[in-house]
Amino acid sequence: MKKTLFVFGLVLAGLPGIAQESRELAWGQAKAIVDLRTPEGTTLVKSTWRYSEAKLVNAAFQAPGPDKNDPLALYPTGKNIATQDISPKAGASNFDDSKWATLTPNQLEERRGTGLASFVWYRINVTVPNKIGTFDPSGSRLVFEMVLDDYAEIWVNGKLDKTFGQSGEGVIKGWNARNRVVLTQDAQPGQQFQIAVLGINGPLADLPQNYIWIRSATLDFYSNYPQPDAWQHLGNIVQINPELEQVIDPKAKIEKLADGFQFTEGPVWHPEGYLLFSDPNTNVIYKYSPVSGNVSIYLTKSGYTGFNIGEYHQPGSNGLAIDAEGRLIVCQHGNRRVIRHEKKGPISVLSDQYEGKRLNSPNDVVIKSDGSIYFTDPPYGLPQAFQDARKELSVQGVYRIKDGKTELLATDLGGPNGIAFSPDEKFLYVSNWDIRDIHNTKTLWRFPLLADGKLGKGEVFFNMNQTDDDEALDGIKVDKKGYVFASAPGGVWIISPEGKYLGKIIGPERPANMAWGDDGKTLYLTAHTGLYKIRTKNGGKTASLPASTTLKTN
Numbered sequence: 001m002k003k004t005l006f007v008f009g010l011v012l013a014g015l016p017g018i019a020q021e022s023r024e025l026a027w028g029q030a031k032a033i034v035d036l037r038t039p040e041g042t043t044l045v046k047s048t049w050r051y052s053e054a055k056l057v058n059a060a061f062q063a064p065g066p067d068k069n070d071p072l073a074l075y076p077t078g079k080n081i082a083t084q085d086i087s088p089k090a091g092a093s094n095f096d097d098s099k100w101a102t103l104t105p106n107q108l109e110e111r112r113g114t115g116l117a118s119f120v121w122y123r124i125n126v127t128v129p130n131k132i133g134t135f136d137p138s139g140s141r142l143v144f145e146m147v148l149d150d151y152a153e154i155w156v157n158g159k160l161d162k163t164f165g166q167s168g169e170g171v172i173k174g175w176n177a178r179n180r181v182v183l184t185q186d187a188q189p190g191q192q193f194q195i196a197v198l199g200i201n202g203p204l205a206d207l208p209q210n211y212i213w214i215r216s217a218t219l220d221f222y223s224n225y226p227q228p229d230a231w232q233h234l235g236n237i238v239q240i241n242p243e244l245e246q247v248i249d250p251k252a253k254i255e256k257l258a259d260g261f262q263f264t265e266g267p268v269w270h271p272e273g274y275l276l277f278s279d280p281n282t283n284v285i286y287k288y289s290p291v292s293g294n295v296s297i298y299l300t301k302s303g304y305t306g307f308n309i310g311e312y313h314q315p316g317s318n319g320l321a322i323d324a325e326g327r328l329i330v331c332q333h334g335n336r337r338v339i340r341h342e343k344k345g346p347i348s349v350l351s352d353q354y355e356g357k358r359l360n361s362p363n364d365v366v367i368k369s370d371g372s373i374y375f376t377d378p379p380y381g382l383p384q385a386f387q388d389a390r391k392e393l394s395v396q397g398v399y400r401i402k403d404g405k406t407e408l409l410a411t412d413l414g415g416p417n418g419i420a421f422s423p424d425e426k427f428l429y430v431s432n433w434d435i436r437d438i439h440n441t442k443t444l445w446r447f448p449l450l451a452d453g454k455l456g457k458g459e460v461f462f463n464m465n466q467t468d469d470d471e472a473l474d475g476i477k478v479d480k481k482g483y484v485f486a487s488a489p490g491g492v493w494i495i496s497p498e499g500k501y502l503g504k505i506i507g508p509e510r511p512a513n514m515a516w517g518d519d520g521k522t523l524y525l526t527a528h529t530g531l532y533k534i535r536t537k538n539g540g541k542t543a544s545l546p547a548s549t550t551l552k553t554n
Contacts, residue, residue, distance in 0.1 A: 028226030032132035034219040049103040054119035059085040093158030111211030118201040147215040151200040231256035235507035244502040264526035267515035283316035304334020319364035322543035331362035333381025357392040376416035418476035431473035475513025516540035
């Protein structure tokens, strides 16, 4: 939330204001390229192409059935069935390809496979050289790029990276489309990479009367992270109190990462190394990859699929969180509920009503260390907010989901919005944005947590009513030392645990929300049409997975 955006009429392709679907970073100018389709290129990186056809073979499997911890029929535990599999499984780094045919670089354009439903493997080991021409690759960013006719899956050192909504970066990018995989962000001479590529003839439903071949295969070296100059060294830090220097460098600058959105919100860092964030206006969850710099749609229809979606200004998801098992928790505006995306795909509704009445439109969410979920529920996802005839509850509450039950914890705020715990979980912070009386309700509240996890008597922790902006408070984050970062009029206010105003982060756009990411010290900022980041000193808590946890996405 929380700026209500009214959009009328049709938005036509090519006009400003269209939300970005996905953006593949163009990467700028490489400092050096090794063409792996030339003898000079393969000699320089001490590599030899190897090749083998692949085929579908009969395989035994099991029909969908329950797991010991899950009654849903989602796992291969049912009756025995016959299916097919790919052979060989040549993506593993230790796969023995010594008996495969070797290819000269000039042979990569030769058509291979059986045509129609056809699969082939290419494998190559590359070694970073001491020099590429006059370029020293030490410390550079190294990208493997391939264009294969028709589809390619790229394994690096035995791993195929894959997440929801991913296009390229290892998995299939598109029909005869370039597929780019970052091998390393700190290349060193002598460093080795094993690359395996599964080539696929396609489209599969319209099999072509042709064969598989490699159009392009290169190693691209970049001296630094390519980014427009206009996206760097943005904004400024306003220092009010010397104590600010314990939280953030007063000379720190904001870096822009992506743009073209309608309204970015609810970011969360995924423990597998990427950022998820909502655009409630366009009803999607985006994924930002800090390695590739690309943005893609992670989940579509993230908050609503009703017939009347045209009435809604913000029907999509808002606040996001990751639980201890790596599952995504989502506040859905249009559907008026808090849900959890299970590892195998189903959605569990965690809360959609209180005492038989539908929730307003859950806004932001945070997870306590014991697994209980706290969320705010203003009516800003409803088309007419407080005046909406569909509004069933008389309160705008702060709630807890524990042991499958939804509990109302507080009704002090007219527009509860952002929510965050102190590092020791002794306090819960909640921001207020009451559109009915903005200039008298710009308050940040703090509630003590009782022994049972419920809330004690709340109090106004910080009052911003003196500001004249027509904006109140939105997202909140708290760093590891208890300093509060609050989205508030004019930027991100930084407040000490004792309630002292230390300073403000001012950027090109006012952030609606924030998330800790990378090593925990990067603060990602979702700000209207853009995504930004800035470095801090203390950092904050991010979700982590147990060592034994492996996420499944199918």
